[in-house]
Amino acid sequence: MATLEIRDLHVTVEADNATKEILKGVDLTVKQGETHAIMGPNGSGKSTLAYSLAGHPKYTITGGTVTLDGEDVIEMSVDERARAGLFLAMQYPVEVPGVSVSNFLRTSATAIRGEAPKLRTWVKEVKEAMERLNMDPAFAERNVNEGFSGGEKKRHEILQLELLKPKIAILDETDSGLDVDALRVVSEGVNRVRESGEVGTLLITHYTRILRYIKPDHVHVFAGGRIVESGGPELADKLENEGYEAYTKGGASE
Amino acid sequence: MADAQNAPVGSTTAGSIAVAAESTVATRMSAPPSFDVADFPVPHGREEEWRFTPLARLRGLHDGTATAAGDGVKVTVDAPEGVTVESVGREDARLGRAGKPVDRVAAQAYSAFEQATVVTVPKETVLTEPVRVQVAGQGGTCFAHTVVELGAFAEAVVVMDHSGDAVYAGNVEYVLGDGAKLTVVSVQDWDEKAVHAGQHNALVGRDATFKSVVVTFGGDVVRLHPRVEYAAPGGEAELFGLYFTDQGQHQEHRLFVDHNIPHCKSNVVYKGALQGEQAHAVWIGDVLIEAAAEGTDTYEMNRNLVLTDGARVDSVPNLEIETGEIVGAGHASATGRFDDEQLFYLMARGIPEYEARRLVVRGFFAELVQQIGVADIEERLLAKIDEELEAAVA
Ligand SMILES: Nc1ncnc2c1ncn2[C@@H]1O[C@H](COP(=O)(O)OP(=O)(O)O)[C@@H](O)[C@H]1O
Numbered sequence A: 001m002a003t004l005e006i007r008d009l010h011v012t013v014e015a016d017n018a019t020k021e022i023l024k025g026v027d028l029t030v031k032q033g034e035t036h037a038i039m040g041p042n043g044s045g046k047s048t049l050a051y052s053l054a055g056h057p058k059y060t061i062t063g064g065t066v067t068l069d070g071e072d073v074i075e076m077s078v079d080e081r082a083r084a085g086l087f088l089a090m091q092y093p094v095e096v097p098g099v100s101v102s103n104f105l106r107t108s109a110t111a112i113r114g115e116a117p118k119l120r121t122w123v124k125e126v127k128e129a130m131e132r133l134n135m136d137p138a139f140a141e142r143n144v145n146e147g148f149s150g151g152e153k154k155r156h157e158i159l160q161l162e163l164l165k166p167k168i169a170i171l172d173e174t175d176s177g178l179d180v181d182a183l184r185v186v187s188e189g190v191n192r193v194r195e196s197g198e199v200g201t202l203l204i205t206h207y208t209r210i211l212r213y214i215k216p217d218h219v220h221v222f223a224g225g226r227i228v229e230s231g232g233p234e235l236a237d238k239l240e241n242e243g244y245e246a247y248t249k250g251g252a253s254e
Numbered sequence B: 001m002a003d004a005q006n007a008p009v010g011s012t013t014a015g016s017i018a019v020a021a022e023s024t025v026a027t028r029m030s031a032p033p034s035f036d037v038a039d040f041p042v043p044h045g046r047e048e049e050w051r052f053t054p055l056a057r058l059r060g061l062h063d064g065t066a067t068a069a070g071d072g073v074k075v076t077v078d079a080p081e082g083v084t085v086e087s088v089g090r091e092d093a094r095l096g097r098a099g100k101p102v103d104r105v106a107a108q109a110y111s112a113f114e115q116a117t118v119v120t121v122p123k124e125t126v127l128t129e130p131v132r133v134q135v136a137g138q139g140g141t142c143f144a145h146t147v148v149e150l151g152a153f154a155e156a157v158v159v160m161d162h163s164g165d166a167v168y169a170g171n172v173e174y175v176l177g178d179g180a181k182l183t184v185v186s187v188q189d190w191d192e193k194a195v196h197a198g199q200h201n202a203l204v205g206r207d208a209t210f211k212s213v214v215v216t217f218g219g220d221v222v223r224l225h226p227r228v229e230y231a232a233p234g235g236e237a238e239l240f241g242l243y244f245t246d247q248g249q250h251q252e253h254r255l256f257v258d259h260n261i262p263h264c265k266s267n268v269v270y271k272g273a274l275q276g277e278q279a280h281a282v283w284i285g286d287v288l289i290e291a292a293a294e295g296t297d298t299y300e301m302n303r304n305l306v307l308t309d310g311a312r313v314d315s316v317p318n319l320e321i322e323t324g325e326i327v328g329a330g331h332a333s334a335t336g337r338f339d340d341e342q343l344f345y346l347m348a349r350g351i352p353e354y355e356a357r358r359l360v361v362r363g364f365f366a367e368l369v370q371q372i373g374v375a376d377i378e379e380r381l382l383a384k385i386d387e388e389l390e391a392a393v394a
């Protein structure tokens, strides 16, 4: 069973000619089939955690370990991490001018699966996945994320999640900026992947709204660059009622 | 509208829109246009039109020391039925109609060639196959002149391929009759030591359509002047360019669109990618809307993608407007580094780095390549771009 283990993770970024520590010792284990919600106020370091796991070059890991099934993730390049089974649905997906969605998806699926998917079944697979996410087929011919609305970008991320079937999926504020309809469609997409039982999900969010659609097994409160409290789904209800004040006032966040 | 997003150190992206009573495009040149090389002083390198060019690498084309020698180039013209191809002497009346040389090297070429090639597509002849001109460098020095003339309502595609090694100064004239449609693709795929300088002058007839695609990959120094003038109203010109400047190469494209006649259109799009130490691309885009040219519609754009450190771009769009009675006029120029966020996004989907780079650069050019409208040329160019990128990764 695939397991992502994060131990005492410390991460810095360079900002304004200074080195700033953002993650201050994160401990978390995510197993295949589990869903963990990470909830925290803006600026607490949630995206930093997500990007660091995916290997974004802006973030420097200064301490701790990350392993996927015992393999050192930190040693892997960005593409190796993806091929090892890590997937990050980004909070701000990037525009890639001149590269069509269909070309992108096929190149990506070829890289992840280790061989080019058979054209006939592939076309059908993509078409059906797009239909389930209420995406217009014309979408495939557009350039990656170029001119996409916020909702379209998020659907496109979840489309990739469905097609690439990772072992561990990190969803960074996939819910932000979505109206209720789009939130439902996107959540259903995530749930289809979860139902396979083969993915461990790290659901990063600021709001509890998405947890009505995607039920977490574990909820973690993230503040000041670390997990400050962990519990079951009931912890989300507490946050819903009380907000993050209790965690930020205590100086856990800055 | 000139912008430089994370432009590499040393690169310049200037730009100006001047509303002037009299053009400065002409006065910026160190001598007025002339067929005679003696009318141009030998450049020293600080002149406006030479300041970006490494004169020492021109192998004497600029100072009179280069003389025709050795087997210069071998020219093969492969033309479909209905097209005439002639080799003519210097006195032929069909030469020199599309414009005079504007700098010393172009004038040197005009003063030194012995025989010119004249390709004629008679009026109302619509070709279904391209005219193919192969200019194969044989290691020598050569001065050349070529005229491509389309009669009224003729339609043709001309592909000029430059390859091999040579020191080559060659001018080309395109003369389009009324309603004619000409697409020319000039591919500079020289060996690494070659030097190529030339002026491409188009004279666009009434309601005629001219499309120029300039593709520069090879050579040590390539310096071209694609230029357009109109003979009557209703003319349209599209000037597309694509260059891939590698380590040590100097590739300079100096465009000029002279809106001298009312109700004509022009659209200029040049895109370049650079990689390696001392790769230098220069793009000058001069557009002049003369006082008489009411109803002009023009747009020009230059985009550069800098793939590695050590490469340099100088991009100067310059639009001069002498009349306000126009449909539209604009320009844009941008030079940016390879976008690491794009690379990260693609790699985060399992795509290896070299392939991710290939996708992005191919995408950058694809948009432009798709507008060429000649399928086998489009495929060839995309394949060539892949080849350039592979060479870079290796
Ligand atoms: N690439 C970066 N460069 C500079 N500062 C950053 C960068 N990424 C994050 N930060 C800083 O790290 C802190 C946490 O940001 P982030 O991880 O985006 O938080 P969250 O996702 O929880 O809102 C913020 O103070 C933010 O300004």
Ligand SMILES: [Mg+2]
Pocket (backbone or CB within 6 Å): A046, A047, A048, A091, A172, A173
């Ligand atoms: Mg965030």
